[in-house]
Amino acid sequence: MKIVYIAHPYEGKEENLVNAEKWVGYLISRFNIAPICAWITYCRTNIDREIGLTMDKQVIRRCDELWMVGGRISTGMKIEKEFAELMGIPVTDLTHLGYEAPRI
Numbered sequence: 001m002k003i004v005y006i007a008h009p010y011e012g013k014e015e016n017l018v019n020a021e022k023w024v025g026y027l028i029s030r031f032n033i034a035p036i037c038a039w040i041t042y043c044r045t046n047i048d049r050e051i052g053l054t055m056d057k058q059v060i061r062r063c064d065e066l067w068m069v070g071g072r073i074s075t076g077m078k079i080e081k082e083f084a085e086l087m088g089i090p091v092t093d094l095t096h097l098g099y100e101a102p103r104i
Helices: 014-030 038-044 049-061 075-086
Strands: 002-007 033-036 065-068 091-093
Touching: 002 014, 002 049, 002 075, 014 033, 014 038, 038 049, 049 075, 065 075, 075 091
Parallel strands: 002 033, 002 065, 065 091
Antiparallel strands: none
């Protein structure tokens, strides 16, 4: 089973966290992966953005892949994507599927 970091836009919006959680549910139901979204916890506990991105990079280092969801690539997602690529971690862009996760 692959460990996959899930990137989704946040930008200080609770609805983005809720949507990201729905994406995780969808991905678990469709793929044989162990999704990692520690950033959701960071956002809910008001961790400073830069500290959060630093922690994200440490998590990404330990993942097999990074998948991007949520309809578009935010600034934070771009940073995560570039870091994964620098580390030689495959990146899959699923943002073309739209903001909301497909129905299970």
